[in-house]
Amino acid sequence: MKILVVNVNTTESMTASIASQARAAASPGTEIVGLTPEFGAESVEGNFESYLAAIAVMDRVITYDGEYDAVIQAGFGEHGKEGLQELLDVPVLDITEAAAHVASMLGRKFSVVTSLDRTVPLIEERLLVAGLNAHCASVRASGLGVLDVERSKDRAVAAIVEQAVRAIQEDHAEVIVLGCGGMAGLDVAVREATTAPVVDGVASAVQLAESLVALSLTTSKLRTYASPGAKRVLSWPLSEHLS
Amino acid sequence: MKILVVNVNTTESMTASIASQARAAASPGTEIVGLTPEFGAESVEGNFESYLAAIAVMDRVITYDGEYDAVIQAGFGEHGKEGLQELLDVPVLDITEAAAHVASMLGRKFSVVTSLDRTVPLIEERLLVAGLNAHCASVRASGLGVLDVERSKDRAVAAIVEQAVRAIQEDHAEVIVLGCGGMAGLDVAVREATTAPVVDGVASAVQLAESLVALSLTTSKLRTYASPGAKRVLSWPLSEHLS
Amino acid sequence: MKILVVNVNTTESMTASIASQARAAASPGTEIVGLTPEFGAESVEGNFESYLAAIAVMDRVITYDGEYDAVIQAGFGEHGKEGLQELLDVPVLDITEAAAHVASMLGRKFSVVTSLDRTVPLIEERLLVAGLNAHCASVRASGLGVLDVERSKDRAVAAIVEQAVRAIQEDHAEVIVLGCGGMAGLDVAVREATTAPVVDGVASAVQLAESLVALSLTTSKLRTYASPGAKRVLSWPLSEHLS
Amino acid sequence: MKILVVNVNTTESMTASIASQARAAASPGTEIVGLTPEFGAESVEGNFESYLAAIAVMDRVITYDGEYDAVIQAGFGEHGKEGLQELLDVPVLDITEAAAHVASMLGRKFSVVTSLDRTVPLIEERLLVAGLNAHCASVRASGLGVLDVERSKDRAVAAIVEQAVRAIQEDHAEVIVLGCGGMAGLDVAVREATTAPVVDGVASAVQLAESLVALSLTTSKLRTYASPGAKRVLSWPLSEHLS
Amino acid sequence: MKILVVNVNTTESMTASIASQARAAASPGTEIVGLTPEFGAESVEGNFESYLAAIAVMDRVITYDGEYDAVIQAGFGEHGKEGLQELLDVPVLDITEAAAHVASMLGRKFSVVTSLDRTVPLIEERLLVAGLNAHCASVRASGLGVLDVERSKDRAVAAIVEQAVRAIQEDHAEVIVLGCGGMAGLDVAVREATTAPVVDGVASAVQLAESLVALSLTTSKLRTYASPGAKRVLSWPLSEHLS
Amino acid sequence: MKILVVNVNTTESMTASIASQARAAASPGTEIVGLTPEFGAESVEGNFESYLAAIAVMDRVITYDGEYDAVIQAGFGEHGKEGLQELLDVPVLDITEAAAHVASMLGRKFSVVTSLDRTVPLIEERLLVAGLNAHCASVRASGLGVLDVERSKDRAVAAIVEQAVRAIQEDHAEVIVLGCGGMAGLDVAVREATTAPVVDGVASAVQLAESLVALSLTTSKLRTYASPGAKRVLSWPLSEHLS
Secondary structure, eight states, X not given: OEEEEEOSSSOHXXXXXXXXXXXXXXXXXXXXXXXXXXXXXXXXXXHHHHHHHHHHHHHHHHTOOSOOSEEEEOOTTOSOHHHHHHHOSSOEEEHHHHHHHHHHTTOSOEEEEESSGGGHHHHXXXXXXXXXXXXXXXXXXXXXXXXXXXXXXXXHHHHHHHHHHHHHHHSOOSEEEEESGGGTTOHHHHHHHHOSOEEEHHHHHHHHHHHHHHTTOOOOOSSXXXXXXXXXXETOSGGGTBO | OEEEEEOSSXXXXXXXXXXXXXXXXXXXXXXXXXXXXXXXXXXXXXXXXHHHHHHHHHHHHHTOOSOOSEEEEOOTTOSOHHHHHHHOSSOEEEHHHHHHHHHHHHOSOEEEEESSGGGHHHHHHHHHHTTOOTTEEEEEEOSOOHHHHHHOHHHHHHHHHHHHHHHHHHSOOSEEEEESGGGTTOHXXXXXXXXXXXXXXXXXXXXXXXXXXXXXOOOXXXXXXXXXXXXXXXXXXXXXXXX | OEEEEXXXXXXXXXXXXXXXXXXXXXXXXXXXXXXXXXXXXXXOOSHHHHHHHHHHHHHHHHTOOSOOSEEEEOOTTOSOHHHHHHHOSSOEEEHHHHHHHHHHHHXXXXXXXXXXXXXXXXXXXXXXXXXXXXXXXXEEEOSOOHHHHHHOHHHHHHHHHHHHHHHHHXXXXXXXXXXXXXXXXXXXXXXXXHOXXXXXXXXXXXXXXXXXXXXXOOOOOSSTTOOOOSOOEETOSGGGTBO | OEEEEEOSSSOHHHHHHHHHHHHHHSOTTOEEEEEOOSSEESSOOSHHHHHHHHHHHHHHHHTOOSOOSEEEEOOTTOSOHHHHHHHOSSOEEEHHHHHHHHHHHHXXXXXXXXXXXXXXXHHHHHHHHTTOOTTEEEEEEOSOOHHHHHHOHHHHXXXXXXXXXXXXXXXXXXXXXXXXXXXXXXXXXXXXXHOSOEEEHHHHHHHHHHHHHHTTOOOOOSSTTOOOOSOOEETOSGGGTBO | OEEEEEOSSSOHHHHHXXXXXXXXXXXXXXXXXXXXXXXXXXXXXXXXHXXXXXXXXXXXXXXOOSOOSEEEEOOTTOSOHHHHHHHOSSOEEEHHHHHHHHHHTTOSOEXXXXXXXXXXXXXXXXXXXXXXXXXXXXXXXXXOOHHHHHHOXXXXXXXXXXXXXXXXXXXXXXXXXXXXXXXXXXXXXXXHHXXXXXXXXXXXXXXXXXXXXXXXXXXXXXXXXXXXXXXXXXXXXXXXXXX | OEEEEEOSSSOHHHHHHHHHHHHHHSOTTOEEEEEOOXXXXXXXXXXXXXXXXXXXXXXXXXXXXXXXXXXXXXXXTOSOHHHHHHHOSSOEEEHHXXXXXXXXXXXXXXXXXXXXXXGHHHHHHHHHHHTXXXXXXXXEEOSOOHHHHHHOHHHHHHHHHHHHHHHHHHSOOSEEEEESGGGTTOHHHHHHHHOSOEEEHHXXXXXXXXXXXXXXXXXXXXXXXXXXXXXXXXXXXXXXXXX
8 A cells, every 4th residue: 555645845854754654653564655845835834835735735746656545635734635635536634634533532622732823723724624623622832833843852842741731631632632744753752741642643644544445435526526627727737837 | 453343232143244344344463353232122223222232332341351452332323432431441433433534534524324213313413422413414214224224235225325315415415324233234335326435334443443553542531531430330240240 | 290300329318318309399299209220330420320320210210110290310411311201201301401491591601510520521411412502601520529529518518619609700600500419409508609590400300390291291202202112122121130 | 479471562362362371381379460562563573573572571571560470571582581681580481492491301303383484583593592592403484474373273273283294204303382472272283283292482481480480590690681780761661651 | 875873872972972983984975874862771781771772773763854875783782783674775784793794804813892791791692693703702891881981081992902912812813893882983092002903893884884885785675684564563663652 | 996806717708707897896996906817727616726726816916016905816615815814914805705794784694606516515615614604594506617607697697596596495595695706797687586685796895895995904913814934935926937
């Protein structure tokens, strides 16, 4: 089985880190291919950057030369998953939804701890649209930017644990979700500090992607995610027209 | 990995059928153990029977002599999962939630096709409590009792397909969930007749249970599903006191 | 008129206390019969114990030898009412819903003060399922176990008042509901300390049961609460098979 | 015990009919006083008329010369109950909420059958504001005006039964609520035709009012329904200034 | 274009202040006519006063002798708009809804800062009924009565800013709505102190009324706001019968 | 005042038609500039095309050389408005929200009639995210593609009227919203055929944009729509890197 794991920003080291986390979660026999978009922001922390990432991820997947069994969009709270679902016939997972599904199976309420405060509304909106917000106790910001998390893991753990503890005590969270692709690999440290189950979106998405493939299930093409109609699309794929 | 799959009714042939479906969905190396409650109804189609099943399932699991890595409660729309989660340290899946999680990853709206009309409210209520109702387009009854489904697979497929088609056309469902443990194995026929992805709860739960175990995640013990306090419980486990 | 008031735990002294509260609230001519389950936990403070109580209450009512006009399940936030409604032709009240109905008539928002923190989710879930959560400002825990409340009324009043005051000031509650069967009789003290109307579930249920009987209204048998179909139910009623 | 039952329109014969229904539902020893507003519409079937009725009902109660234990606003889906709750120290019931409370105790979903289509939104809005809409399956119009119902009981029963049957079959209602003060007394005929429990708002409100009085409970004065502050109110009560 | 701006209380100086604010917001060529009800409270801070104002506003508009293109009900959180919509053919705006519409276009969440705590529930209810509550972060009380706001603008600004800052920091509001007709003109000072956009209901309603008139759009008469049927209405309009 | 009206597809004739509709709705002194994206689909009827349009619209606005007072994204149900709000300091309107705001002021429930069935979920999702879905009775598809609507206005009117009538009769809509940028100008014909107010998104957005400018209000920069942080964004703006 081969799974494409697509980073949403253009920072290659984050793609490597995400792919590494994905490999650690994959079953034997599953190949993980990490992909980096050809254009877009070095970190995604708002709507403009997220919309640009949405298109950059679709562009990267559509121009990927090879076969694969599933695709994971590895940005937390980002736009675009529905577009990928239209374009592809294989299952598409995004890490926000994957993490929320897994967290819901482990406790009655989960809280997300993310990077900057300005990304909180994006995550809340994704959960609302996915119909997965009812058991979300809160989305809390650690105050660290995506690249800060990447740079200093120790500082990140401390900031995440602080918010996780407040989520448990004040918001009645029973499960913690790491709400940023750059937090991949920090789950063990946060779990030890809080005693709560800690869910990583990338790892969750890999396991769920394997499950869908094993069940021979893929995206419904009946209505919302039907393939786009045949029509003129100027300059698409964009990366092939960029100089 | 060993997974206990517990039927909710006392009909042994249904346990066999469910266990067989679970085995077909399991990964190599996963052992499936089918269990039948020691007391309760031969089919579960209402609240009284479902509450009795809830306790009978807990009783059966608690008196099971052996190790296991996860437990699946194989009744659709039934009470009791939360009790199991309190009693156990391993992950607990119930097939209603497992099917809803999987269906949500495949399309924007799913419909459940179940047995009798009187079980529709139970399923709606379980989805509400699980926070998984927002993308449920409808729960529809085929009009066949649980044991009727078991007895005549052809008749069952015809009745399910009729409601599935109406769910797609009238309720805008994009995915169909088979809403009865006894429908295990009918997914292929319904998929062929409707072109929609068709989700089986038992198969879904097996894959998701394997995922949670692979991710080393289990039920949070922080609040709702904390182990019961030490106290006097008369005649428990019940099966050990039944003559 | 004769009303059965069924305790959910197996502590006889609590049955006596609940029955006494019920008698104080009953109209002249109403006979109250207090019943204790034949099996189950000495106090109910979680899902496992609550599910067991659900079945134990149904068992106790079904084996009661005599006529009656209504049944009250006297556990706050407990499972099982729907099963009783299927089994019986007379009105069934549970004290969570009864208290919420009465509280809704007295103010715009009510808060529940219950025993342990772990029972809060059960109460929230019952109100959600009953469609009575929209005007619930909060469910707060006093931190006292069910039997602690029973043992020290003064300490219980102090702990309840502390949370009630916070519910009024922080959550904008206008009415306080005592969220534990063992709190029967504490309403006057809490009312005096807070100036809010204080609603006791047992007393409310008695009055509402009398009202339904007076109106010649009983449970609809059209769909959800139709009598169970004729089928084989192993070892039921359980108490008749317990050695 | 003395209960004021206030009609919302100025048609004296409807006041008599409502008071008669109230007396039939009252316990021995309860005195029912029917009151008619001093101004307003001969029937209330829309927002303008309902707002005018709200004030006319408050005016009528405030100018009533005598003691009483509870007040019932006997218009279905009408504005104004909250104002009465501010002005009075005794319990205030309105028949929409009273019927919804009683219906909720009898089945999982109820439907309201009212007079004209244009009153449907008023009822839906009242249930939403009261937090009692979650278990309302539908509000359906019989197509008969308030005074038509009053004039021809047989025709009214036929029109109500037609909608009640559709509510049961299409909307999954298990209980029928008569959604018009003028339908008082038709419950038995509708019950016989549908086999569903049929709830009359006036009768329900009488029983619930008696319950609140018996429980020594009345409206919270903590926030929403606190008594109006002392201030200049021009021409109030209006009826004392009308020539 | 001529717009009637109707105060909800009987304090003439407030009518003048509201009309002045409306004039400042109006486009060249728009004439503003301020109207004061003939009866009712000198300030509206609760349900009784608000219901009385609802009728007094309708009465004042209906007895206005002249042509006009739109009507604005200039009370925040007050009852009655729907009645005006039935009675009139021109567009009707109320300042609560107008402010919420405008605030929703400026940020993801808005908070309302109003006068007394007891008016908070009225505003919450109006937003709920209008379907505009989803993006309302909170409704907060400044603690000043309507006439206090009118009397001391400096004190009012300080009290509003205090709550606005808390709304931004604690409730994640991004836009502040001034929730009291008497706060007209304070928007600039609050904006400077908070850096948030500050929305005034009267100004918003004037602009939106002009927009509806420019678009040749007016209230639908299809169902909810159809004109009242022809019927006997005692003593209406009330002001013509008051001595 | 100058307003940019940005088409979401790359069909120049549709830009012209939309700009023309905008000009008809604008006040004297308002200049309308129609803009066409540099890349993307000739019509937008699904998530992939809509996400691409989101970025193409931002790209087009950001590379526009000139001053302006407001921007309108003229695609119904499309992604991207939040990104524009981050990038710009002037007010941003999208026609879905503008139409929903205006429709909400005209009646209690509105229905949207759009192009293809597959665009229905996009519109429902936009209304949900905007918090404007509570009064949306339904979103219905006419069955005509975006360019079909553009080509045959008569056929479009007939198909829209058919669905509008059903929305009024079956879904209780009181106002009709034209849910496709290409339907600009059809409002009069649909209004005449249905007697309902018919709302055009482009015209509504123009009027609302003028209102926000007149009120000196613009997007809050406090949290969700704060300007993007300074960071490396590869190949942005895309149109400047396209060969």
